Amino acid sequence: xxxxxxxxxxxxxxxxxxxxxxxxxxxxxxxxxxxxxxxxxxxxxxxxxxxxxxxxxxxxxxxxxxxxxxxxxxxxxxxxxxxxxxxxxxxxxxxxxxxxxxxxxxxxxxxxxxxxxxxxxxxxxxxxxxxxxxxxxxxxxxxxxxxxxxxxxxxxxxxxxxxxxxxxxxxxxxxxxxxxxxxxxxxxxxxxxxxxxxxxxxxxxxxxxxxxxxxxxxxxxxxxxxxxxxxxxxxxxxxxxxxxxxxxxxxxxxxxxxxxxxxxxxxxxxxxxxxxxxxxxxxxxxxxxxxxxxxxxxxxxxxxxxxxxxxxxxxxxxxxxxxxxxxxxxxxxxxxxxxxxxxxxxxxxxxxxxxxxxxxxxxxxxxxxxxxxxxxxxxxxxxxxxxxxxxxxxxxxxxxxxxxxxxxxxxxxxxxxxxxxxxxxxxxxxxxxxxxxxxxxxxxxxxxxxxxxxxxxxxxxxxxxxxxxxxxxxxxxxxxxxxxxxxxxxxxxxxxxxxxxxxxxxxxxxxxxxxxxxxxxxxxxxxxxxxxxxxxxxxxxxxxxxxxxxxxxxxxxxxxxxxx
Amino acid sequence: xxxxxxxxxxxxxxxxxxxxxxxxxxxxxxxxxxxxxxxxxxxxxxxxxxxxxxxxxxxxxxxxxxxxxxxxxxxxxxxxxxxxxxxxxxxxxxxxxxxxxxxxxxxxxxxxxxxxxxxxxxxxxxxxxxxxxxxxxxxxxxxxxxxxxxxxxxxxxxxxxxxxxxxxxxxxxxxxxxxxxxxxxxxxxxxxxxxxxxxxxxxxxxxxxxxxxxxxxxxxxxxxxxxxxxxxxxxxxxxxxxxxxxxxxxxxxxxxxxxxxxxxxxxxxxxxxxxxxxxxxxxxxxxx
Numbered sequence: 001x002x003x004x005x006x007x008x009x010x011x012x013x014x015x016x017x018x019x020x021x022x023x024x025x026x027x028x029x030x031x032x033x034x035x036x037x038x039x040x041x042x043x044x045x046x047x048x049x050x051x052x053x054x055x056x057x058x059x060x061x062x063x064x065x066x067x068x069x070x071x072x073x074x075x076x077x078x079x080x081x082x083x084x085x086x087x088x089x090x091x092x093x094x095x096x097x098x099x100x101x102x103x104x105x106x107x108x109x110x111x112x113x114x115x116x117x118x119x120x121x122x123x124x125x126x127x128x129x130x131x132x133x134x135x136x137x138x139x140x141x142x143x144x145x146x147x148x149x150x151x152x153x154x155x156x157x158x159x160x161x162x163x164x165x166x167x168x169x170x171x172x173x174x175x176x177x178x179x180x181x182x183x184x185x186x187x188x189x190x191x192x193x194x195x196x197x198x199x200x201x202x203x204x205x206x207x208x209x210x211x212x213x214x215x216x217x218x219x220x221x222x223x224x225x226x227x228x229x230x231x232x233x234x235x236x237x238x239x240x241x242x243x244x245x246x247x248x249x250x251x252x253x254x255x256x257x258x259x260x261x262x263x264x265x266x267x268x269x270x271x272x273x274x275x276x277x278x279x280x281x282x283x284x285x286x287x288x289x290x291x292x293x294x295x296x297x298x299x300x301x302x303x304x305x306x307x308x309x310x311x312x313x314x315x316x317x318x319x320x321x322x323x324x325x326x327x328x329x330x331x332x333x334x335x336x337x338x339x340x341x342x343x344x345x346x347x348x349x350x351x352x353x354x355x356x357x358x359x360x361x362x363x364x365x366x367x368x369x370x371x372x373x374x375x376x377x378x379x380x381x382x383x384x385x386x387x388x389x390x391x392x393x394x395x396x397x398x399x400x401x402x403x404x405x406x407x408x409x410x411x412x413x414x415x416x417x418x419x420x421x422x423x424x425x426x427x428x429x430x431x432x433x434x435x436x437x438x439x440x441x442x443x444x445x446x447x448x449x450x451x452x453x454x455x456x457x458x459x460x461x462x463x464x465x466x467x468x469x470x471x472x473x474x475x476x477x478x479x480x481x482x483x484x485x486x487x488x489x490x491x492x493x494x495x496x497x498x499x500x501x502x503x504x505x506x507x508x509x510x511x512x513x514x515x516x517x518x519x520x521x522x523x524x525x526x527x528x529x530x531x532x533x534x535x536x537x538x539x540x541x542x543x544x545x546x547x548x549x550x551x552x553x554x555x556x557x558x559x560x561x562x563x564x
Numbered sequence: 565x566x567x568x569x570x571x572x573x574x575x576x577x578x579x580x581x582x583x584x585x586x587x588x589x590x591x592x593x594x595x596x597x598x599x600x601x602x603x604x605x606x607x608x609x610x611x612x613x614x615x616x617x618x619x620x621x622x623x624x625x626x627x628x629x630x631x632x633x634x635x636x637x638x639x640x641x642x643x644x645x646x647x648x649x650x651x652x653x654x655x656x657x658x659x660x661x662x663x664x665x666x667x668x669x670x671x672x673x674x675x676x677x678x679x680x681x682x683x684x685x686x687x688x689x690x691x692x693x694x695x696x697x698x699x700x701x702x703x704x705x706x707x708x709x710x711x712x713x714x715x716x717x718x719x720x721x722x723x724x725x726x727x728x729x730x731x732x733x734x735x736x737x738x739x740x741x742x743x744x745x746x747x748x749x750x751x752x753x754x755x756x757x758x759x760x761x762x763x764x765x766x767x768x769x770x771x772x773x774x775x776x777x778x779x780x781x782x783x784x785x786x787x788x789x790x791x792x793x794x795x796x797x798x799x800x801x802x803x804x805x806x807x808x809x810x811x812x813x814x815x816x817x818x819x820x821x822x823x824x825x826x827x828x829x830x831x832x833x834x835x836x837x838x839x840x841x842x843x844x845x846x847x848x849x850x851x852x
Contacts, residue, residue, distance in 0.1 A: 031659060033666075077837070083658065084599055084799075088791050092833040095788070103826045213784060217666045224663060256682055260674040267671035271647055274664050278654070 005130035010242045012137035013198050018222040018234035019148045020191035026228040027152050028184040029164025030078055032090040035219050037097045038067050038189040040211035042196020047114040047206040056120060060197045067193025068186040075185035094213055101208050113207030117200050133202055144191055148231055155422030162404050162415045169402035173416035173482055174390035183425050221270040227280030236281050287411040305449055305483050313343035317517045318486050323372035325358050332358040334541040345512045346519040347532030354538040356521045360488050364396045365389040395484035397475045399491045403463045410459040412474055413446040416481035453477045453507055469500040489520040493527055566699040571817040577706040579813025580713040581768050585786055586793030586805035587717055588764035594737045594800045595757040601665040602643050604787030605672035610636045610766040611778035612676055615685045633766045640762025643668060677780045686777035705775040712767050733757060737800055792832060796839050
């Protein structure tokens with residue numbers, strides 16, 4: 001019986017580790033290979049503090065705090081690097097931290113480890129055997145699960161997933177990547193450190209051998225097997241991978257061989273799952289669902305998103321002057337001026353490579369101009385991060401759509417709504433009532449936006465289930481949802497057939513009529529003629545001509561260059 | 565001064581070792597975009613095969629070396645065919661193949677222990693000579709490590725530049741999609757780089773077996789330093805992998821002048837960290 005209890009304690013500890021790792025790689029898509037480091041730091045911090053005589057729960061609190069701080073430190077390289085680079089940096093960190101633990105003998109005991117860590121006891125009952133410790137382990141695991149669930153299923157969690165799907169698109173709907181990454185690392189590391197403190201209290205002994213790279217791979221396997229982005233999956237993954245190799249005990253094998261066979265089995269299972277059931281045992285849940293009811297009661301206050309700021313028609317809202325952008329020796333934009341007016345649609349046309357998208361990138365903070373000024377109602381936008389510019393009221397779409405593909409249509413819109421208290425992790429826990437009330441309202445606003453582009457019938461589908469034309473509509477919906485007054489569309493209509501065009505054109509027209517400031521990059525001159533009030537013809541990084549569509553298109557020089 | 569010269573010699577030797585690892589790993593990485601973590605345990609496996617053929621089967625050393633090169637090629641090809649290729653068609657294949665390579669890493673490393681036992685293996689009967697170049701001493705095995713880099717690296721450079729298949733590899737490294745469009749059989753080229761890259765791993769593995777010994781965990785630091793050389797030098801450039809390997813070798817040695825050996829791999833990490841902060845594309849990287 002004690003043996004079964006011991007297995008269950010292991011399941012609890014690894015469930016906490018798998019949950020913590022799932023938040024990082026499954027939800028936020030930050031593939032860092034250093035989870036065993038946070039585990040180790042938690043175990044050592046708890047062990048050393050408890051040996052030094054600190055009473056429960058001080059060592060645990062210390063472990064969580066130190067774990068969180070180290071998580072923040074690791075987030076710093078993650079801000080600059082992604083993908084393969086993040087993997088190698090975190091792998092290197094794994095090596096360095098273990099080496100520090102091994103070599104800082106005066107503190108950590110070197111290869112000896114930390115011995116004689118006091119166990120836990122409550123109300124005079126010592127948790128010295130597995131069956132008693134299991135109660136504590138189960139309570140901690142349940143608390144961690146609830147906490148992680150709150151994080152993962154809050155607006156913050158939705159923003160994490162948007163970042164995972166596409167970082168630049170997440171910025172373009174106003175998400176602060178710095179905040180998201182740093183807090184995700186801090187939370188994930190703190191939870192893993194808590195698992196480490198369980199380790200220290202359970203074994204009463206900590207040594208560096210328990211936290212090798214194999215441990216990180218082991219936890220990774222649990223996340224993958226259980227299902228990436230699914231927290232119940234992580235619990236099940238931990239249970240399966242802890243329990244399964246125990247069956248080896250029934251074979252007659254020397255222990256060192258059995259240990260290695262166990263790791264071989266993990267590796268094989270990991271590869272088989274990736275090959276034959278990549279979503280894991282439990283697939284990622286769909287996210288917010290629209291059940292068709294609350295809109296009826298709460299609808300109606302969403303119209304602000306599709307109406308401008310009430311500025312008088314024709315007033316200059318965005319004013320950019322003398323924009324210059326150089327890449328090395330190449331000047332992509334050289335001295336571009338543009339004005340965008342309320343209630344008007346401004347068209348940008350010109351050959352490929354003329355600098356149209358580069359101009360958008362500068363207007364929205366994705367690139368910083370080398371020279372020039374950009375103002376929104378007289379306030380400079382220079383030097384602001386993209387998410388701040390979205391907050392100020394200028395948002396853009398991407399030529400290659402960059403939808404959050406593995407999220408639902410509704411979630412794509414929900415995540416883009418402005419001023420969500422739940423984007424702030426602190427508010428998720430300190431102001432839960434406010435967050436949930438807002439969430440209720442936002443659901444209605446999101447449905448309103450989807451109705452505006454007539455995608456409300458597809459709200460619960462994932463993006464993968466949409467047609468190309470529907471994806472284009474969702475791009476518009478997402479841009480609308482940001483609530484931005486100024487909307488920059490990068491080729492919103494390319495690749496659409498005439499019938500669909502006829503459906504989308506009035507949508508964009510309606511935005512301008514509602515007082516929004518609209519600017520579109522477009523190659524289809526019929527569309528430009530029909531939509532725009534003012535056209536800028538760009539070539540070689542400058543505006544060669546500005547005027548009404550008729551004026552620009554009848555300019556003989558431009559006609560020779562471009563219009564054939 | 566003598567100490568410094570000696571450390572520089574050690575840096576040259578270790579740098580050659582890292583550079584050779586980096587070339588093999590980097591060739592696979594640059595061409596197929598696969599982070600082949602199992603490169604480490606395959607490297608370790610070749611050392612074991614060499615040890616087993618020579619010490620247990622009593623084969624002549626050249627035959628043992630030949631066998632271990634074949635073993636490396638077979639393991640490399642199997643990794644690609646069984647694990648990586650079926651996963652590569654997926655949209656998120658970068659991450660998925662990376663995770664799979666970690667799984668494969670665990671499988672091969674631990675199978676080595678199951679098959680050969682966990683003890684350290686060393687070769688008896690082949691001894692090294694010691695040479696003195698002024699105040700600096702160097703063993704014949706160390707000289708062979710430097711020579712191996714020159715021979716293997718030189719042969720690979722000639723192959724890539726002057727043969728049809730070499731050109732195909734370069735084309736695929738540059739742009740796999742375009743290579744396919746112009747009629748290059750990218751699947752065959754992928755197999756080719758797995759064969760060549762794995763065979764290259766056998767050379768440093770055998771030299772380490774002769775110089776020190778083989779252990780099941782030797783693969784981790786090998787693949788880590790190979791990866792590091794590639795990242796420091798700049799992904800997609802073999803010249804960069806060599807430069808990265810030497811940079812790590814020399815800085816490690818220079819560090820030892822003042823810092824205890826316990827911290828050797830931390831030094832490599834600090835180089836990496838500075839590199840990524842200052843030059844995110846590596847020494848010879850192509851800006852992407």
